[in-house]
Amino acid sequence: MALCDVLPGFICKFPAISDTSIRMARKSIDDGFKALVRSYIDIIDAMVQPLQWFLNYLERLFVSSPWPIILLVMVAIVYFGSRNIRITIGTAVSMFVIGLLGLWNDTMVTLAMVTVCTLIAILIGIPIGILMARSDRVQSIINPILDVMQTMPSFVYLIPVVMIFGIGKVPGLIAVVIYAVPPMIRLTNLGIRLVDKEVLEAADAFGSSGWQKLKNVQMPLALPTIMAGINQTIMMSLAMVVVASMVGVGGLGKNVLQAINNQFFTVGFLNGFALVAIAIIFDRTSQAYGRRLQKHSEIIHG
Amino acid sequence: MKKLLASTFLAAGLYALAGSAQAAECGDVSIAEMNWASAGVAAQVDKFVLENGYGCTVTLVTGDTMPTFTSMNEKAEPDVAPEFWVNSVRTALDAAIAEGRLIQAAPLLSEGGVEGWWIPKFLADAHPDIKTVQDALKHPELFPAPEDASKGAVHNCPSGWNCQVSTANLYKATEAEKAGFTLVDTGSAAGLDGSIANAFEKKQGWLGYYWAPTAILGKYEMTKLSFGVEHNKAEWDACTAVPDCPAPKVNSYPVSDVYTVVTKAFSEKAGVAMDYMKTRQWDNGTVGKVLAWMGDNQGTNEDAAKYFLQTYPDMWTKWVAPDVAEKIKAAL
Numbered sequence: 001m002a003l004c005d006v007l008p009g010f011i012c013k014f015p016a017i018s019d020t021s022i023r024m025a026r027k028s029i030d031d032g033f034k035a036l037v038r039s040y041i042d043i044i045d046a047m048v049q050p051l052q053w054f055l056n057y058l059e060r061l062f063v064s065s066p067w068p069i070i071l072l073v074m075v076a077i078v079y080f081g082s083r084n085i086r087i088t089i090g091t092a093v094s095m096f097v098i099g100l101l102g103l104w105n106d107t108m109v110t111l112a113m114v115t116v117c118t119l120i121a122i123l124i125g126i127p128i129g130i131l132m133a134r135s136d137r138v139q140s141i142i143n144p145i146l147d148v149m150q151t152m153p154s155f156v157y158l159i160p161v162v163m164i165f166g167i168g169k170v171p172g173l174i175a176v177v178i179y180a181v182p183p184m185i186r187l188t189n190l191g192i193r194l195v196d197k198e199v200l201e202a203a204d205a206f207g208s209s210g211w212q213k214l215k216n217v218q219m220p221l222a223l224p225t226i227m228a229g230i231n232q233t234i235m236m237s238l239a240m241v242v243v244a245s246m247v248g249v250g251g252l253g254k255n256v257l258q259a260i261n262n263q264f265f266t267v268g269f270l271n272g273f274a275l276v277a278i279a280i281i282f283d284r285t286s287q288a289y290g291r292r293l294q295k296h297s298e299i300i301h302g
Numbered sequence: 303m304k305k306l307l308a309s310t311f312l313a314a315g316l317y318a319l320a321g322s323a324q325a326a327e328c329g330d331v332s333i334a335e336m337n338w339a340s341a342g343v344a345a346q347v348d349k350f351v352l353e354n355g356y357g358c359t360v361t362l363v364t365g366d367t368m369p370t371f372t373s374m375n376e377k378a379e380p381d382v383a384p385e386f387w388v389n390s391v392r393t394a395l396d397a398a399i400a401e402g403r404l405i406q407a408a409p410l411l412s413e414g415g416v417e418g419w420w421i422p423k424f425l426a427d428a429h430p431d432i433k434t435v436q437d438a439l440k441h442p443e444l445f446p447a448p449e450d451a452s453k454g455a456v457h458n459c460p461s462g463w464n465c466q467v468s469t470a471n472l473y474k475a476t477e478a479e480k481a482g483f484t485l486v487d488t489g490s491a492a493g494l495d496g497s498i499a500n501a502f503e504k505k506q507g508w509l510g511y512y513w514a515p516t517a518i519l520g521k522y523e524m525t526k527l528s529f530g531v532e533h534n535k536a537e538w539d540a541c542t543a544v545p546d547c548p549a550p551k552v553n554s555y556p557v558s559d560v561y562t563v564v565t566k567a568f569s570e571k572a573g574v575a576m577d578y579m580k581t582r583q584w585d586n587g588t589v590g591k592v593l594a595w596m597g598d599n600q601g602t603n604e605d606a607a608k609y610f611l612q613t614y615p616d617m618w619t620k621w622v623a624p625d626v627a628e629k630i631k632a633a634l
Contacts, residue, residue, distance in 0.1 A: 162496030261462025
């Protein structure tokens with residue numbers, strides 16, 4: 001009756017390598033990886049120690065400072081960044097509501113984490129983006145790497161990261177940065193590549209050096225696209241903070257996980273909305289700041 | 303061309319009919335494959351037995367204790383939770399059983415589940431003076447915290463599991479804070495397992511919550527510390543297992559009841575398999591051996607289930623009728 005009764009076996013069942021040999025291969029790769037970790041673990045620990053201190057320090061600073069000070073500093077940063085009263089009032093109100101709901105400390109932990117993650121992603125992303133824009137070969141090498149970073153499920157690279165760094169903020173930070181840095185790189189690259197050729201010719205004609213061209217022509221003109229990249233990076237960091245709490249990062253993400261495991265509908269939503277509030281504050285402020293930086297209107301590329 | 307297409311459809315339709323006719327006596331069954339090893343293997347064993355022994359069509363649904371229970375209770379989906387640690391949902395489960403929505407079948411783990419605070423065996427051998435939790439708390443330097451080596455760490459259980467509450471309360475009761483310890487939230491089962499693996503790679507001390515039967519305990523030898531007191535059930539229910547209990551006392555973990563839970567719908571449509579569900583149970587030693595084999599060989603849950611069925615026929619042939627056992631043996 002069935003088609004497979006009359007066809008030769010290898011057509012119906014894919015001729016896979018035998019289970020045993022695949023298992024052997026997996027085992028030897030795993031054991032090799034473990035041996036590698038074992039031999040370098042002290043060096044790795046020493047290398048990430050400063051990062052750990054910095055993260056701990058920042059978290060302590062955010063959590064143990066009196067809340068009015070934090071609120072004032074936040075409002076000041078938002079106001080001087082955006083020069084927009086509506087955004088500033090929105091920030092104050094949403095932070096106040098978060099505090100009233102008893103999520104202040106968790107929000108501070110998350111805020112510290114996201115701040116560091118975003119800064120690191122920007123610091124890594126912009127130089128790589130510039131390098132990519134300057135050379136087609138670099139671009140063709142880095143693009144597939146970015147594809148892997150954005151599609152590889154984060155749980156997969158959390159396995160070796162936890163093996164190497166243990167649990168806590170450092171592995172969480174690594175997971176978040178891996179996930180959040182690609183849009184920064186891609187959009188920096190794109191923005192610089194889209195700068196008008198004629199403008200660059202003009203800059204050449206006036207005898208600009210490469211550095212001057214980058215600093216005074218390409219970066220300013222690419223700024224709207226770069227700002228979009230920063231904004232994407234912030235959003236992705238915030239989304240990833242929940243997954244990072246699976247390896248022992250505290251904060252709002254931990255509450256969300258707890259809510260998922262216990263089916264606490266309200267707790268999940270409250271913590272989720274606290275994340276949304278932070279995201280909107282970051283987003284509107286950085287957008288308004290970007291617009292203010294914009295001395296040149298973006299040229300429409302036809 | 304039209305004729306060819308029509309005949310293809312006809313053949314496909316007949317083929318599908320033939321397939322469904324085989325499974326008519328049992329029907330479609332969904333089994334919860336919980337996200338820890340022993341429950342995953344149990345789910346795969348059930349799948350193999352139900353498919354090959356009773357002719358059911360089995361789909362596995364990935365799950366976790368609370369979400370799976372909610373789904374079974376509210377929507378009768380999945381049909382079977384093979385390894386269900388019932389202590390965490392005792393009240394709700396009793397209500398569901400009383401109202402006839404769910405049925406408690408066999409106690410899957412004949413000795414129940416063992417929970418407690420564990421340390422690596424190499425550390426216990428090196429420090430024979432550490433026998434109880436209180437002894438361990440005298441030595442914060444042996445259990446450095448992952449984020450701050452100046453403090454000792456008690457690793458808590460994953461966020462949202464019931465053991466998170468009891469571990470936090472026992473942490474408070476044993477005054478570990480004063481002893482220079484912090485309570486480290488591991489976040490998830492993966493985080494907890496990772497922290498143990500990391501400690502063993504570094505040959506460092508580790509102290510925290512864990513439970514048996516598990517693959518980790520099959521792979522890394524750990525010693526369970528006593529709390530120095532007997533399990534006090536009244537105190538446990540009134541305070542140790544209650545979030546934010548004001549003054550918790552030192553208490554021991556109970557032995558957990560671990561049962562197979564099935565929905566009423568399952569007992570109706572897969573009645574043939576109910577006897578199996580009511581008799582099947584194994585002991586922690588066997589599970590530990592199977593899980594250790596799984597870890598050593600990098601096996602999947604499915605591999606481990608096959609390994610169990612091949613290696614321990616004396617155990618599982620008692621669970622089913624002889625003719626069913628023959629069918630299963632033939633499928634291996």
